[in-house]
Amino acid sequence: MSGLAEAVVDLGAIADNVRTVAAVTDTALMAVVKADGFGHGAVPVARAALRAGATWLGVTSAAEALALRGAGITAPTLSWLHRPNDDFDKLINAGVDVGVSTTTHLHAVADAALRLGVPATVQLKADTGLTRNGAGRDEWPDLVTWARKYEVEGGVRVRGVWSHLADADVPGTPGLARQVRTFSEALRLARGAGLDPDLVHLANSAAALSAPRTRFDLCRIGLALYGVDPFGALGPGAFGLRAALTLRTTVVNVKRVAAGTGVSYGPEYVTAAPTTLALLPLGYADGLPRATEGRAQVWLGGRRCPVVGRIAMDQCVVDAGDLPVAIGDPVVVFGPGDDDTTPPTVAEWARWAGTNPHEILTGIGARVGRDHLQERADVA
Structure with missing residues (x-):
């Protein structure tokens, strides 16, 4: 560990998760590596996912897509969130x-294609109920009509039609059936306008694992790629996914204190008995939410110990009780786990913070180093 803390990314787990989802879906898979691969590192995650059988990559922005290309990754890639005045030429x-x-x-995309003399490949997104991006019912007919016009003129190729689900992670939700119907109608209108997309996709991680009618030609896997159960299981859950990231650090200071000792700002926490306090060099600037105060735990000395007092920007304090703790002792903040006899999971940290695992993973700060463990086949 070269810095004060590190996120250890198991690329073998990434590969295993691709294969696990592929075994369930029997469709092509898009590995979603936006937000620097959910904090895991977009380039190494993309390479591991592609080696394991994913055939597409998904990102949010042009900058993310071009970073993959700059790293020599040539796999089919979809970038889906842009301003109209973005540089589509690139x-x-x-x-x-x-x-x-x-x-x-x-x-704007068609203008760029005309200027370059090179057809642009696009994928048209319908809004099927998320009410975020995508063309709604009123806008969709106009969008597919224009797309077909540009396609006939040779400036645009419509490769795909797609949408994103609002609540596939809620078992039994009636909204899922409504969205599938809306999407099917959007697809019918697109084909009625003369479009013949090669790729039709709707399913995210939760739908890929549980809703066959949403799978179409391809499933986009984000959270499942990183080994987190999209249905909220705190451990591995029912699907056999493997958590790919372990956040770890070491103890940088130890104090034995008396009962009645205040800890951190306020103080909002006062020790009830004599105890040992361990200082960790991680705070909210590194991704530990202040909202977890009073609930969060870490793995220290072979057991879970509570984080006590306010979490500061750069550090937090752990109550180790009577454990024989020393400076330099290893600490796991979260990682693969099954229950309270193992280190906490990112899903537990999300629950303690009142958020989702996506926010915890992408919130790990830039000063936390990433150490990528290669897949077993690569090492061999």
């Missing part, structure tokens, strides 16, 4: 599919 030249949700964006 995406077109890099062979990146552009997600299009409005006619304004479509006109």
Whole structure:
């Protein structure tokens, strides 16, 4: 560990998770590596996922897509969130599919293609109930009509039609059936306008694992790729996913204190009995939410110990009780786990913070180093 803390990323787990989802879905898979691969490192995660059988990569922005290309990754890639005045020339030249949700964006992409003399490959997104990006019922007919016009003229190729689900992680939700119907109608209108997309996709991680009717030609896996159960299981859950990231550090100071000792700012925590306090060099700037105060735990000395007092920007304090703790002792903040006899999981940290695992993973700060463990086959 070269810095004060590190996130250890098991690329073998990434590969195993691709294979686990593939065994359930029997469709093509898009590995979603936006937000620097959910904090795991977009480039190494992308390579591991592709080696394991994923055939597509998904990102949010042009910058993310071009970073993959700059690293020599040539796999089909979809980038789906842009301003109309973004530099689409670079995406077109890099062979990146552009997600299009409005006619304004479509006109801008087509203009760039005309200027370059190179057709742009686009994937049209329908809003099927998330009410976020994507063209709604009123806008969709106009979008597919314009897309077909540009396709006939040779400036645009419509490779895909897609959407994103609002509540696939809620078992039994009636909203899922409504979204599938809305999506099917959008697809019918697109084909009625003369479009013949090669790729139709709707399913996210939760739907890929549990809702066959959403799978179509491809499933986009984000959270499942990183080994987190999209249905909220605190451990591995029912699908056999493997957590890919372990956040760890070491103790940097130890104090034996008396009962009645205040800890950290306020103090909002006062020791009830004589105890040993261990200082960790991780705080909210490194991704430990202040909202977890009074609930969070870490793995120290072979057991779970509570984080006590306010979490500061750079550090937090752990009550180790009567454990024989020393400076330099290893600490696991979260990682693979099954129950309270193992280190906490990222899902538990999310529960303690009142958020989702995505926010915890992507919130790990830049000063936390990433150590990528290669897949077993690579090492062999």
